[in-house]
Amino acid sequence: AQRVTQPEKLLSVFKGAPVELKCNYSYSGSPELFWYVQYSRQRLQLLLRHISRESIKGFTADLNKGETSFHLKKPFAQEEDSAMYYCALATNAGKSTFGDGTTLTVKP
């Protein structure tokens, strides 16, 4: 069975501080991993996916297969980063699993 765990329900940092949102997964095959973000009063949207290995809005995430983790990082948090973040895993069997999300608050 596949599972995604986001251990922090809430995370609060000051503007300009580094931020790391943790994501651990369990899946026996080769997963495709994503971070989705939901800003206030907006719909869920893709932030980044591990396969593209790109930086979006200053965020990066590296897939660590040894530790089965896909943590999201940003060196200098901005107030506009305040949102709910979901880590998700997709398989080629057409099934997706989401974590329960981390609410990030960036304080001025």
Added chain:
Amino acid sequence: ETGVTQSPTHLIKTRGQQVTLRCSSQSGHNTVSWYQQALGQGPQFIFQYYREEENGRGNFPPRFSGLQFPNYSSELNVNALELDDSALYLCASSPGDGPDQETQYFGPGTRLLVL
């Protein structure tokens, strides 16, 4: 390019009734997934349709069923509603083919309340 739309936005039903929720996929997408999101939890995968066929299913009972139409719009049907079915129902479409095939584009959701 039109995004994913869902209807209705809100719905109130009573226990035992049946409900149909609708989703219009983003243009060019042949895959749609449905999720149930209870308060304080992440989206729970119900099932996925690819080119009108069910392509994957989560741990939901058979009273949750779906359809995908030739134009790739979709329906989620829930029979014999229970109080625990109260949740936000999200629809997400994805290209289904090509390098971006698994990236999902979400609709705004339908909030269902079962009394």
